[in-house]
Amino acid sequence: MVKRKLNEMAKHGQITIFVILALIIVVGLMILFLLIKPPEVKIIDEKNPQAFIESCTREAVEEAIDTLSEKGGEISPKGYITYNNTEITYLCYNENFYEKCINQRPLLVEHIENEITTYITSKIVKCFGDLQTGLEKSYKIETSELQLNTRLQSKNVVVHINKTFRMTKLGGEGGESKEINEFRMHLVHPIYNFAKIAMEIVNQESRFCNFDELGFMILHPEFDITKFITGEEDIIYRIKEVSTQESFIFAVKSCKLPPGY
Numbered sequence: 001m002v003k004r005k006l007n008e009m010a011k012h013g014q015i016t017i018f019v020i021l022a023l024i025i026v027v028g029l030m031i032l033f034l035l036i037k038p039p040e041v042k043i044i045d046e047k048n049p050q051a052f053i054e055s056c057t058r059e060a061v062e063e064a065i066d067t068l069s070e071k072g073g074e075i076s077p078k079g080y081i082t083y084n085n086t087e088i089t090y091l092c093y094n095e096n097f098y099e100k101c102i103n104q105r106p107l108l109v110e111h112i113e114n115e116i117t118t119y120i121t122s123k124i125v126k127c128f129g130d131l132q133t134g135l136e137k138s139y140k141i142e143t144s145e146l147q148l149n150t151r152l153q154s155k156n157v158v159v160h161i162n163k164t165f166r167m168t169k170l171g172g173e174g175g176e177s178k179e180i181n182e183f184r185m186h187l188v189h190p191i192y193n194f195a196k197i198a199m200e201i202v203n204q205e206s207r208f209c210n211f212d213e214l215g216f217m218i219l220h221p222e223f224d225i226t227k228f229i230t231g232e233e234d235i236i237y238r239i240k241e242v243s244t245q246e247s248f249i250f251a252v253k254s255c256k257l258p259p260g261y
Contacts, residue, residue, distance in 0.1 A: 049165065049167070049180065050183055052127070052131055053124070053183045054183065054185045056123070056124070056127035056130070057123075057127065057159055057161070057183070057185040058185055060124060060127075061116060061120055061159060063119070064120055065116070065157070065187075065189055065191055067119075068112055068116070068191065069191065069194070069247060069248045069249065070086055070088075070249060071088055072089030072090070072091055072249060072251060073089055073091065073105060073112050073115070073195065073198070073248075073250065074115065075115050075118070075119055077089040079093060081232070081236075081251045083228075083230065083236055083251070088236060088249055088250060088251045089250055089251060090104055090234075090250075091103070091104055091105050091198060091251070091252065092104060092205050092206055092252045092253070093252070093254075094254060094256070096256065097257065098256070098257070099254075099255065099256075100205075100206050100254055100255055101202075101205055102206065105199075105202075106199075108199050109152050109192060109195045109199075112152060112191065112195055113149075113151060113152055114150075116150040116159075120148075121146070124146065124148065124161065128143065128146065138170055139167040139168060139169055140167070140168045140170060141167055142164070142168075143163065143165050143166070144164035145163070146161065146162075147161070147162040147163065148160065148162065148163075152191060152192035152195065153192055154192055155188060155189065155190050155192065155193060156187070156189070157187040157189050157191065158186055159187075160182065161182060161183040161184070162181070162182050163181075163182070163183065165180045165181075166178070166179040167179075189246065190241045190244065190246055191248065193223075193241070194241075194246075195248075197216075197220075197223065197225075197248075198237070198248065198250055201213075201225075201252075202252065205252050206254070211237075213225040213226070213227055222241065222242055222243065223239060223242065224240040224242055225237065225240075226238045232253075233257065234253050235251065235252040235253070235254070236249065237250055237252065
């Protein structure tokens with residue numbers, strides 16, 4: 001009798017374990033299904049091609065800003081230090097002992113604007129190509145050359161695209177026609193503010209071989225500035241906007257001391 005009861009308890013225990021394992025597997029599959037996002041399909045609205053171009057441009061600008069923010073305002077840095085496996089641009093540099101650094105990008109805002117424009121141009125050309133491909137089964141498409149410019153403003157990035165895009169409905173005479181001559185993309189981002197702060201840091205480093213980040217943060221608590229000194233006496237600055245956690249990082253080499261000093 002006792003042996004039979006023990007066997008029954010063992011069977012019940014095994015069933016309970018199987019039920020728990022089944023629940024774990026089901027929950028795991030549900031979590032995996034939620035985490036894995038299906039590939040994004042861009043839908044072209046023939047009544048609103050501006051929205052397609054704006055979305056496509058936004059993606060390209062965000063890519064450019066991510067790279068620029070990680071690399072000190074350069075898409076492909078030339079004068080840089082490698083830190084955490086990333087090439088970070090020197091915005092102020094002097095290799096000589098005791099000497100103050102020289103500002104490498106006195107027009108940093110304008111330089112970043114040009115870097116964004118250069119990076120996104122080919123991508124926006126492809127955006128228009130995709131738009132035309134998606135519409136040409138139903139419309140005759142006529143276009144002009146692409147002209148665009150990027151402008152940084154306080155907490156904003158604006159891309160203005162000049163390009164004639166005329167679409168005429170196929171089939172029958174007097175087909176419906178629509179013409180767009182300009183497109184505009186607006187992105188909220190603090191990269192302009194980062195560039196202005198970076199220039200202030202560089203100006204003080206080039207004059208005093210130092211920047212008072214604590215004093216700056218007292219006056220501007222919306223930003224957090226951290227400073228890392230590497231083994232080569234390079235200084236890595238990181239500017240972070242507290243509210244968004246967006247950041248911008250760059251390097252400085254100034255007033256270098258000789259070995260053993």
